[in-house]
Amino acid sequence: MSQEKYDFGLIGLGVMGKNFILNVADHGFSALGYDLDQGKVEGLIEEAGNDKVSATTDADTFLAGLKRPRKIMLLVPAGKPVDAVIESLRPKLDEGDIIIDGGNSFYTDTDRRFESLAKDKIHFFGAGVSGGAKGARVGPSIMPGGNKEAYEHIRPIFEAASAKVNGEPCVAHLGNGSAGNYVKMVHNGIEYGLMQLISEVYDIMKHGLRMSNVEMKATFEAWNQAELGSFLTEITADILGVPDDLETGALVDAILDKAKQKGTGKWTSQNAMDLGVPIPTVDAAVRMREISSFKSMRVEAAKLYTLPMAERADLSTDELKAALYTSFIVTYAQGLHQLSEASKEYNYDLNLEVIAKIWRGGCIIRAKFLEEIRKAYSFNKSLQHLLLNEQIAELVKTNLPHLAKVCAEGMRLGLPVSALAASLNYFNAFKAERLPLNLIQAQRDYFGSHTYERLDRPGIFHTEWEA
Numbered sequence: 409m410s411q412e413k414y415d416f417g418l419i420g421l422g423v424m425g426k427n428f429i430l431n432v433a434d435h436g437f438s439a440l441g442y443d444l445d446q447g448k449v450e451g452l453i454e455e456a457g458n459d460k461v462s463a464t465t466d467a468d469t470f471l472a473g474l475k476r477p478r479k480i481m482l483l484v485p486a487g488k489p490v491d492a493v494i495e496s497l498r499p500k501l502d503e504g505d506i507i508i509d510g511g512n513s514f515y516t517d518t519d520r521r522f523e524s525l526a527k528d529k530i531h532f533f534g535a536g537v538s539g540g541a542k543g544a545r546v547g548p549s550i551m552p553g554g555n556k557e558a559y560e561h562i563r564p565i566f567e568a569a570s571a572k573v574n575g576e577p578c579v580a581h582l583g584n585g586s587a588g589n590y591v592k593m594v595h596n597g598i599e600y601g602l603m604q605l606i607s608e609v610y611d612i613m614k615h616g617l618r619m620s621n622v623e624m625k626a627t628f629e630a631w632n633q634a635e636l637g638s639f640l641t642e643i644t645a646d647i648l649g650v651p652d653d654l655e656t657g658a659l660v661d662a663i664l665d666k667a668k669q670k671g672t673g674k675w676t677s678q679n680a681m682d683l684g685v686p687i688p689t690v691d692a693a694v695r696m697r698e699i700s701s702f703k704s705m706r707v708e709a710a711k712l713y714t715l716p717m718a719e720r721a722d723l724s725t726d727e728l729k730a731a732l733y734t735s736f737i738v739t740y741a742q743g744l745h746q747l748s749e750a751s752k753e754y755n756y757d758l759n760l761e762v763i764a765k766i767w768r769g770g771c772i773i774r775a776k777f778l779e780e781i782r783k784a785y786s787f788n789k790s791l792q793h794l795l796l797n798e799q800i801a802e803l804v805k806t807n808l809p810h811l812a813k814v815c816a817e818g819m820r821l822g823l824p825v826s827a828l829a830a831s832l833n834y835f836n837a838f839k840a841e842r843l844p845l846n847l848i849q850a851q852r853d854y855f856g857s858h859t860y861e862r863l864d865r866p867g868i869f870h871t872e873w874e875a
């Protein structure tokens with residue numbers, strides 16, 4: 409290792425860390441990695457093949473090798489490993505040094521670490537990184553939150569390493585404390601929703617329209633060229649074309665239908681419930697992963713409930729496209745509504761236009777449609793809900809009948825369309841001037857004297873309902 413001081417330090421040379429440090433070095437910054445595993449340290453040095461990058465398993469060498477204030481990014485598993493790394497570094501750091509947690513940490517953990525490190529005048533950033541291994545290597549979307557002045561020290565590195573859309577970096581300081589980790593959590597909630605919607609449309613194509621993988625691949629490819637253009641549409645087309653490397657047929661057909669989860673989608677749903685913000689498409693996506701995990705029960709139930717399946721869905725792929733597009737819009741709208749309410753509750757002062765802007769490239773939920781979202785929040789900085797924007801409303805109105813028909817056809821065929829239906833029902837409830845919840849208020853007052861308000865006059869009322 410050269411004795412030169414490095415611009416940037418990175419701890420955790422796994423999938424994300426190794427790729428991100430190489431990316432940083434590609435942009436002219438010298439970077440020093442640290443990992444406990446000698447193999448990973450040697451692997452990085454070999455892959456980098458230049459003196460802009462080095463790595464070590466020795467913490468003192470690592471800390472001594474960094475320019476002041478030290479800028480140290482952690483890409484280690486969320487939870488205890490993050491605390492363990494912070495506590496091991498802490499006694500050796502100086503005032504003004506900066507620790508950046510790039511992992512999917514829970515936002516309250518970030519607040520705790522932020523406040524604790526502030527006592528030693530060490531800056532702490534929660535900076536969610538999205539884009540997977542490839543994104544980390546060539547340009548992810550980065551969602552940093554923390555002290556705004558200290559951010560200036562890391563801004564040049566993050567702006568250089570992030571994805572660019574129209575020359576604009578997919579990174580911005582998002583707010584104080586845990587704002588960055590919170591935004592990344594909701595990003596992942598939206599990710600869960602979009603993935604579930606795509607999987608339901610795939611199910612209808614496969615079982616309702618009996619389309620082959622080749623036909624489905626061509627359809628997703630075509631969709632990806634137009635308004636549905638997005639990373640997840642693109643990779644779905646790719647996946648449908650990959651042959652099984654162990655047997656004949658397509659690999660996707662050989663994959664066990666149990667979806668795992670690390671927790672960010674569930675956290676999004678749990679927190680939305682705490683805030684009282686409805687995000688039913690994300691909830692449905694989490695629920696479907698849970699249902700999928702009970703495979704043996706599903707196999708037993710499938711034998712017990714063998715029902716005749718309707719012959720074929722009465723649908724065109726254009727109708728499916730319109731349904732998917734509408735439900736995508738509704739899913740982003742739910743996530744952005746959650747961010748808007750969380751911003752007030754946690755004093756993040758989030759700028760939704762900026763968030764839409766930095767999600768346009770690099771991240772898993774990047775999509776052409778994010779430019780329309782950015783425009784909506786640019787046009788009205790205090791837009792309360794994406795579905796209240798007139799341009800977005802026109803898009804939804806045009807496509808909504810197709811979503812309703814796709815849900816109806818899916819249900820007629822006995823196919824689970826949880827996320828599609830959740831999106832449709834959310835929209836129908838959201839745009840209803842009058843909901844039947846007046847009856848619920850009456851029931852609550854009937855059995856528990858919980859009182860109610862009236863439409864025609866102010867005040868709190870109670871009725872003795874029993875004659």
Ligand SMILES: NC(=O)C1=CN([C@@H]2O[C@H](COP(=O)(O)OP(=O)(O)OC[C@H]3O[C@@H](n4cnc5c(N)ncnc54)[C@H](OP(=O)(O)O)[C@@H]3O)[C@@H](O)[C@H]2O)C=CC1
Nearest residue numbers: 420421422423424443444445483484485486489511512540
């Ligand atoms: N993989 C992905 O697509 C994405 C991941 N993330 C998030 O990024 C974070 C890192 O993920 P990922 O790179 O996939 O994880 P990996 O498990 O691939 O890498 C984590 C690395 O951290 C090392 N490590 C763990 N503890 C310590 C420690 N105490 N000191 C030094 N090194 C340590 C691990 O070493 P060892 O293996 O030897 O324990 C490993 O090299 C997670 O929070 C994840 O949720 C975010 C976006 C996308």
Ligand SMILES: O=C(CO)[C@H](O)[C@H](O)COP(=O)(O)O
Nearest residue numbers: 538539668669670671672772
């Ligand atoms: O953060 C990510 C992308 O943005 C990860 O890929 C995501 O955590 C995957 O989540 P899960 O394993 O729960 O599906």
